[in-house]
Amino acid sequence: xxxxxxxxxxxxxxxxxxxxxxxxxxxxxxxxxxxxxxxxxxxxxxxxxxxxxxxxxxxxxxxxxxxxxxxxxxxxxxxxxxxxxxxxxxxxxxxxxxxxxxxxxxxxxxx
Amino acid sequence: xxxxxxxxxxxxxxxxxxxxxxxxxxxxxxxxxxxxxxxxxxxxxxxxxxxxxxxxxxxxxxxxxxxxxxxxxxxxxxxxxxxxxxxxxxxxxxxxxxxxxxxxxxxxxxxxxxx
Numbered sequence: 001x002x003x004x005x006x007x008x009x010x011x012x013x014x015x016x017x018x019x020x021x022x023x024x025x026x027x028x029x030x031x032x033x034x035x036x037x038x039x040x041x042x043x044x045x046x047x048x049x050x051x052x053x054x055x056x057x058x059x060x061x062x063x064x065x066x067x068x069x070x071x072x073x074x075x076x077x078x079x080x081x082x083x084x085x086x087x088x089x090x091x092x093x094x095x096x097x098x099x100x101x102x103x104x105x106x107x108x109x110x111x
Numbered sequence: 112x113x114x115x116x117x118x119x120x121x122x123x124x125x126x127x128x129x130x131x132x133x134x135x136x137x138x139x140x141x142x143x144x145x146x147x148x149x150x151x152x153x154x155x156x157x158x159x160x161x162x163x164x165x166x167x168x169x170x171x172x173x174x175x176x177x178x179x180x181x182x183x184x185x186x187x188x189x190x191x192x193x194x195x196x197x198x199x200x201x202x203x204x205x206x207x208x209x210x211x212x213x214x215x216x217x218x219x220x221x222x223x224x225x226x
Contacts, residue, residue, distance in 0.1 A: 044216070045216075099157055100214065101157060104153070
C-alpha cells in the first residue's frame, strides 16, 4: 500500500451541487496532485499543490478548486457539478513532485 | 499530435511470451518519464521510472530515446498477474509559473496474458 488515503470512496451527487473530496498524503511527502479519470481514459491532471500553494494546473475550469493544509493533506472542491464530472478522482502524493503514489480514488457519480 | 500517445491494444499474449509497449511524446522539454500499471477499477501503481540509459527491474525493461521522443516497456516471461493496463507518463514544465510542471498520462495499453 502507498499510504495515500482518500475519502469518500464513492459519492453520488445531483447536477448543480457542490462536492469536496479529501486526500491524506504519504508520510514524508510534500506535494499532492489531483487527477480526473473517465472510463477508458488515462488520468487527466487537474492541479498540484506544493507546500500549500497551487503549483501547476491542467485544463479544468475555475469551478475545480483545491487546498493543501500544513500537514500536506489536501481537498478538491467542485462547484456546480455537471454530468460530465462523473469520474474517478485520484490523488497522488510525492516528495518534491517526483515519483507519484496514488490513493485508491473517489468514484463520483453525478445524476 | 497528442501529448502522450500509446497503442491502446488490447495485447493478448500467452504466458511466457515477451511483449513490448511503445509510447511517444510531443513535448521536447519533457524531463522525466514513468510507467504505471493500473488494474481494473483500481488506482495506477508506479511500475518504474525510466532513465536515460535505460533500466531493468526483473522481467521489466524500460528504455528512453530522447531524440525520437519515444519510450518503451518490455515485459519478458509474461505472467497471468501482468494482465493490466500500462500507462506511459511524461513530466514536462508548464509554460506558466517557474518551477511549475505537469504530468501527462497516455490513455494506456491493455495487456491480457492468457493461460
